[in-house]
Amino acid sequence: MRKLFIALGFAFTLGFAQAQTTEVPKEKWYHAGVEQTGIYGVNTDQALQFLKDNKRKANTIVVGVLDSGVENFHEDLKANMWSNPKEIPGNGIDDDKNGYIDDVHGWSFLGTAKGINYNDDTTEVTRIYKALSSKYATFDQKKDQAAIAKNPSEYVEFQKIQKEYLSAVGKAKYNQQVAQSKLNAIEGGVNKMVLEFGDTKLTKDILKNYQPTDSQILEALWIFGELKEDQWVGKMMKEVSNTYLGAARRAAKGDALSSHLNLDLVDRKDVDNPNDKKERFYGNGDSNGPESSHGTHVAGIIGAVRGNNIGSEGTVGGNNVKIMSVRTVPNGDERDKDVANAIYYAVDNGAKILNMSFGKPYSPDADLVWDAFKYASDKGVLIVKAAGNSNEDIDVHVHYPTNFRNGNIVSKSVLTVGASTKDPNALKARFSNYGKKSVDVFGPGQEIYATYPGVDQYRFLNGTSMASPAVAGVAALVWSHYPKLTAEDIRNILMETVNKNDQLKDISVTGGVVDSYKAVQKAEEIYKQRKLK
Incomplete structure (x- = not known):
């Protein structure tokens, strides 16, 4: 049986027969607080005010974005990109001896050592x-x-x-x-x-x-x-x-x-040997890649620079985040081997939270990914992943990667996210997957405004791919201010402090949307209980 780490007494129920909302700029709606506006955003500003009132200072936290790549020179991201402190850019040497040459802002498992990038792939x-x-x-x-x-x-x-x-x-x-x-x-x-x-x-x-x-x-x-x-x-x-x-x-x-x-594309031998499941060190240091629209948007939802009066702002709520780009997802289905290796890379190089906005209906090498999930869990890393966009019950129609192996939970530090909307009367996004057992929480995922490739470009996009980073950013906000908590603590806090709604109660574990203000309140409470500083 799956154990649910939920303190129901701390959950908040807000049910609206016909909810009224306050006007909020469409570019910023996912930061709104439901009690002030009627809109189920993640409540960023109120969380930041609470942290200020309680004199909580932010520690730098690294978030791994396992995706199509991230435009690291984007005007609203470059200040918050992770840089490998021990790697000298462009010298063709593995300076830090981690097995990856010139991994300055991350790594790409979709390319050759000679710098040729692989974009198109099969399902x-x-x-x-x-x-x-x-x-x-x-x-x-x-x-x-x-x-x-x-x-x-x-x-x-x-x-x-x-x-x-x-x-x-x-x-x-x-x-x-x-x-x-x-x-x-x-x-x-x-x-x-x-x-x-x-x-x-x-x-x-x-x-x-x-x-x-x-x-x-x-x-x-x-x-x-x-x-x-x-x-x-x-x-x-x-x-x-x-x-x-x-x-x-x-x-x-x-x-x-x-x-x-x-x-003809199935045997991707120009990149690596797809049949060698133990191979770890392949690819190149181009963590941007030839087509990084999806990953750049995801990165911006988490960690777009705050306070620069341009573009968008990440749900991490500040500039204490560093985005590590690990290029994992091609134009096609991600390969299980690449996913596993991306997890190992991000964990071994300091990421505390991994965002995984991808998925597929088949996973022939799921064991590789499950082993990587367990590795991340053992290393104290939180994985936040998208539920998928097929409007299916993923308790029945499995969406990979899944945190269930033969019906049993693999990791206590994996959080699966469905997509919600700014309309409190139609809260579940119509495309979002759901599942009473398999979807833990919901997060804003429809008409989300964030960074897009082109240095100064921004777009509105939809998907659980957007909901997952919205929640990952909240996790980073909490953890960066309360660093002595564990990955499991952060997962539990986010689940325990959702804003519940009857529309979501039978289609997810918690029945609610993540709220960063209530999450930091709970983290403060735990710090005091455990006498942490």
Whole structure:
């Protein structure tokens, strides 16, 4: 049985029949306090005031962001990026003898020692299909029948995987053809609008009063109904074109067919030997990588610089955090071997909290990850991870990596996070996974504004990928001010002090959204009980 470390007496219940909310800037809503505004944010400012009143000073804390990479030179992140103090940048020497050459801001397990980065990868379904199809789709009836007789349960699994993989291939081919038709229909008109508008920044009034006479432009104007306003208002048409047509061209190329479903990419031997499960030291020091949008956004939610009057602010609430980037997640499913090694790297190099905003439905080498979970737990490290975005009950449909091994909990310092919204009357984000056993808490995860690649860029994004770092930042806020607590203490505190709501009670362990103010109150209480200073 799973043990729940929850002091229910300290939990707070706030149920609204039809909750009223106070207006909060949309860029900052996830910092709001529910008692003041009616919005279930993480209550950052009230937590900071409490810490100030109690004269609690912040200690530096390192948070490992295991993701696609982080733009370490972003204007709102660079001051809070972790730097390896014992590594001399660019000298090609492993100065600190940790096995990783020039790991200045972290490490990438998605590249070669020669600096070639790997971005596109397959899904786990593709990898499993390739492995099993060599046994059961040989088109030699005698061989197939002999293999089936030897392992009938594996053949049943192959049938399931084959159906899933080939269905995905068929869907990808259809989507590619649709995307090509769409591109053919709008490309000429969009390019003409680029010439007509020039350097003019678009507004709703400009578009409303725009009267084109060219038929191609008229046929392409509908794209503004598809785009969100923040994707074009205040931007030049050439910016809109680059973004929109860029995505359309990628879709027309058939990205899924060339990457996710590409059987030729399964054996990633240009990076490492994927079949060597014990291999640890591969990759390179480029912890930014070729495409770091996801990881940069995640990093900003945790630790964007506070008080610089630009961009966004992290839920850690200050500049006492250092973000360590460990590039783990490609354009495709992360590999279990990379996840395990990323955990080992981050733990061994000083991270106290790891954020893992990724997941997948299959995990053939889950044992590697579970062993790494246990390693992190034994070293006193907290793992915060996303629940996933399939709107599924992950008690039933497992979302990997999971903290359950054969039904038993692996680590007492892993926290799984679902996504909540700023609407108290529809608190669970519609995409968020849930689970009475498998999702511990909820955190803000819809329309979250944070850093984005481009030095001075910011975006609104949705996902449990955003909820997880919102909670990881809260964990860092608490732990940096109360450093004598353990990883298990921090996990328990966050779970015990959620703002409960009936909408979440049957779909998560705690039934609530994390609140940093109530968390620091509880941490202060524990410090006094244990006579800690």
